[in-house]
Amino acid sequence: MLIRVPPPSRALESEVTPESVYLSRRKLMQASLALAAVGAMPGWARADTLGTYVDAEPAKAPGWFEEKLSGTRWQAVVAEGESITPFKDATHYNNFYEFGTGKGDPAANAGKLQVEPWSVMVDGEVAKPGRYAIEDLIKPHAFEERIYRLRCVEAWSMVIPWLGFPLADLLKQVQPTSAARYVRFETLVDAEHMPGQRSGFSLIDWPYVEGLRLDEAMHPLAFMAVGMYGRVLPAQNGAPLRLVVPWKYGFKSIKSIVRISLVDQAPKTTWERIAPNEYGFYANVNPQVDHPRWSQATERRLPSGLFSPNVIDTRMFNGYEEVAGLYASMDLRTYY
Numbered sequence: 474m475l476i477r478v479p480p481p482s483r484a485l486e487s488e489v490t491p492e493s494v495y496l497s498r499r500k501l502m503q504a505s506l507a508l509a510a511v512g513a514m515p516g517w518a519r520a521d522t523l524g525t526y527v528d529a530e531p532a533k534a535p536g537w538f539e540e541k542l543s544g545t546r547w548q549a550v551v552a553e554g555e556s557i558t559p560f561k562d563a564t565h566y567n568n569f570y571e572f573g574t575g576k577g578d579p580a581a582n583a584g585k586l587q588v589e590p591w592s593v594m595v596d597g598e599v600a601k602p603g604r605y606a607i608e609d610l611i612k613p614h615a616f617e618e619r620i621y622r623l624r625c626v627e628a629w630s631m632v633i634p635w636l637g638f639p640l641a642d643l644l645k646q647v648q649p650t651s652a653a654r655y656v657r658f659e660t661l662v663d664a665e666h667m668p669g670q671r672s673g674f675s676l677i678d679w680p681y682v683e684g685l686r687l688d689e690a691m692h693p694l695a696f697m698a699v700g701m702y703g704r705v706l707p708a709q710n711g712a713p714l715r716l717v718v719p720w721k722y723g724f725k726s727i728k729s730i731v732r733i734s735l736v737d738q739a740p741k742t743t744w745e746r747i748a749p750n751e752y753g754f755y756a757n758v759n760p761q762v763d764h765p766r767w768s769q770a771t772e773r774r775l776p777s778g779l780f781s782p783n784v785i786d787t788r789m790f791n792g793y794e795e796v797a798g799l800y801a802s803m804d805l806r807t808y809y
């Protein structure tokens with residue numbers, strides 16, 4: 474078996490834009506330098522690249538987040554050859570229909586989301602059902618940083634450094650029974666703080682629902698994120714807890730989760746309900762299967778503008794070919 478060792482000349486900084494450096498790293502760096510633990514820090518957070526991209530102050534993080542941060546395994550998964558999307562784009566170009574359908578609506582409106590206290594109902598086919606306070610759900614798991622491509626079904630994409638832990642670890646914690654076949658996820662319903670849920674024009678039957686087959690959910694790439702860019706998850710990105718499934722279109726990566734159910738039937742997901750001929754349950758990124766109204770062969774990698782559209786080829790499973798075995802016997806045109 475070949476083990477790929479990066480040549481010493483290939484600094485990790487070269488893989489990312491300076492814009493990917495964010496405020497919170499400064500604090501982390503100081504702490505780790507004091508402990509002479511520089512080796513534990515991501516290469517791209519080194520002092521010479523700090524401070525070139527300064528955004529708003531990070532949101533105040535809850536105690537359960539701060540406690541875990543110093544133990545993070547940085548860059549546990551990287552995206553080879555990719556530039557990290559600037560923090561500003563990742564937090565101001567969002568889809569989170571609970572806060573409105575415009576790309577800027579989540580950043581403008583999600584500040585009202587109440588994330589403390591937060592609990593998640595775990596029910597269905599599990600040995601340990603119950604309403605878990607988020608701190609109890611997070612406690613057994615060490616944080617990892619994973620730099621994943623995120624490919625929206627609307628044919629744009631980003632590269633985001635998430636913080637969190639594998640979904641499989643959370644599932645093992647609550648112990649699915651042998652009858653469990655699928656995992657169903659639900660987002661918060663809170664019309665008072667989520668203006669999109671008050672809109673009479675909304676097509677969506679709240680709550681937003683997503684689902685995975687249990688073996689997909691157990692795949693090591695399926696991730697529960699509680700942070701991004703080295704800091705706590707901004708509300709518009711799905712605080713305090715969201716799913717990230719990097720080989721599927723972005724709409725599978727459900728935000729602000731309040732319920733996780735282990736079930737024996739495939740759950741009806743939000744976008745399947747709205748337009749079943751356009752959005753399937755599987756929603757694997759696939760350049761060969763077009764959306765009925767547009768091609769999925771290419772994508773706009775953000776930031777993208779009129780004069781530098783930054784269009785790149787879309788990759789099968791968004792480049793995460795290691796999941797192919799999950800679909801070995803399936804026709805991905807039928808199960809889109």
Ligand SMILES: Nc1nc2c(c(=O)[nH]1)N[C@H]1C(S)=C(S)[C@@H](COP(=O)(O)O)O[C@H]1N2
Nearest residue numbers: 567568569570625660681723724726727728
């Ligand atoms: N609850 C909820 N989750 C959601 C959505 C939503 O509207 N509501 N939009 C999805 C879509 S279409 C995408 S592309 C991603 C966007 O995640 P980001 O804003 O963090 O980039 O969130 C997904 N999760």
Ligand SMILES: [Mo]
Nearest residue numbers: 625626723724
């Ligand atoms: Mo999306």
